[in-house]
Amino acid sequence: MVDGKPVDGVRAADSTNPSRLDEVIAKVSFGDASTLVGAAESAHRAQPAWAAIPAPVRGRAIAGIGRAVERNKQALAKIVTAEIGKPYAEALGEVQEIIDTCDFFLGEGRRLYGQTVPSEMADKQLFTFRRPVGTVAVITAGNFPVAVPSWYIVPALLTGNTIVWKPAEYSPAASAAFHEIFVRGGGLPDGVFNIVHADGPSTFAGLEQSLDAGLIDKIGFTGSSAVGREVGGLAGRHLQTACLELGGKNPMVITPAADLDLAVEGALFAGFGTAGQRCTSLGTVIVHESVHDDFLDRFNAALAAAPIGDPTAEVLMGPMMDAKFAERYEEFLSWIQPQHKVQAACGRITADNPRDGFVGDPAAGLFYHPVVVDGVQPGDAIFDQETFGPLVGVTSYRDLEQAIELANTPGYGLSSAIYTNDAREAFSFANRISAGMTSVNNSTSGAEAHLPFGGNGKSGNGSRQSGIWVLDQFTRWQSMNWDYSGRLQKAQMDVAELAVDPDFTLDVDER
The missing domain is CATH 3.40.309.10 (Aldehyde Dehydrogenase; Chain A, domain 2)
Known part of the structure; x- marks a missing residue:
């Protein structure tokens, strides 16, 4: 789904139940590099309007998503079990993780705090603000086909970003259900949250083209350490730092x-x-x-x-x-x-x-x-x-x-x-x-949901998901200085100094 509409793919495939290989769970249409670029264009167009919505209102959208997931908890868990073979009890726990993530972040719409900082000059105030990074490409694995995507998508949406999501090839039914619940439960406008089904090479090519065109501002990737190196390198060539959650031993x-x-x-x-x-x-x-x-x-x-x-x-x-x-x-x-x-x-x-x-x-x-x-x-x-x-x-x-x-x-x-x-x-x-x-x-x-999740070394680049820490992945700090003195005050040059006696020492004997 791109810009609220289904898109034609270049090939079709079946998603089968790994515990009953003769059972088809879903039919999926895979796109190519141009499909991902088209989704990035849609998200890029939609981002200014989504960011202009007040953050507390975006928080209410996250609340609506959480309640929609809660209403569909058993149905979504059954899809996860059927499509990737995860035991049903674990699948229920995975869906609960989406609910917990929404419950945590719905309040962050009222707590995207900046600071008021004292200036070294009179008649001047300093401020900091969190601003959305822009358009986020999210690429996730299928072992947690609905929980892990929520770690990226929920905070990214809350902070005013738009999304292009490429889920795993082998979990299209779970990802399609997740996407529908998010869009309908949160009342998301067209273009704010797009989903693209594609294989690895097509995804990488589409990502590279989107970065070259200035359509993608952040990449979130969960997968193997080997692929994470390639994604991180691609982001680095475009002066970006990807959010990488990779393998472990x-x-x-x-x-x-x-x-x-x-x-x-x-x-x-x-x-x-x-x-x-x-x-x-x-x-x-x-x-x-x-x-x-x-x-x-x-x-x-x-x-x-x-x-x-x-x-x-x-x-x-x-x-x-x-x-x-x-x-x-x-x-x-x-x-x-x-x-x-x-x-x-x-x-x-x-x-x-x-x-x-x-x-x-x-x-x-x-x-x-x-x-x-x-x-x-x-x-x-x-x-x-x-x-x-x-x-x-x-x-x-x-x-x-x-x-x-x-x-x-x-x-x-x-x-x-x-x-x-x-x-x-x-x-x-x-x-x-x-x-x-x-x-x-x-x-x-x-x-x-309220603890940082992520690794170091071969397991990641130090980025963290979940809790307040993930906000630094999907926002940029902006500083502002407001001078109302009526004259140009130059930092570090026009700072007033107090008169001090550099030779003063305390005479203990006289006391």
């Missing part, structure tokens, strides 16, 4: 002071929720050598007992989201070396490679065994690189110094966790871990 340290059962529960959800297809999914468990065997036994037992299968049932994990992720996951499994200790079956779940207690029909979808690999070390691909899928590495450490070094070694910096009941360990870890987010006695996954 999120460590979880378990100390001798940890509650091991709680740590197992956290590792199970962090490693295998959404079938390990989150940017915040657990990468490596770094467990103290004194409790390594005990933890591993408990972890393996919990994983073996966890229900896996049909995402409409109560399961730990469903299928891989799309065939391309299944293929990549099989490549990650090929990284397992002879020195590694694989704790369970590997590969696709089939009649010849079954999983006990599987829920549903494994032959119907892209279902894979969750895998725990013990004995990984720096230098191993499984330790060093993001493995997007249900694969968790385990290694051991001697002291906290070594644990923190291991946690930082891969060079990502998104999320992290430590399980301990020792406050000194918790604060030492938080102080020295490179991640933008850390949890104590909780999972590596999970975000709240």
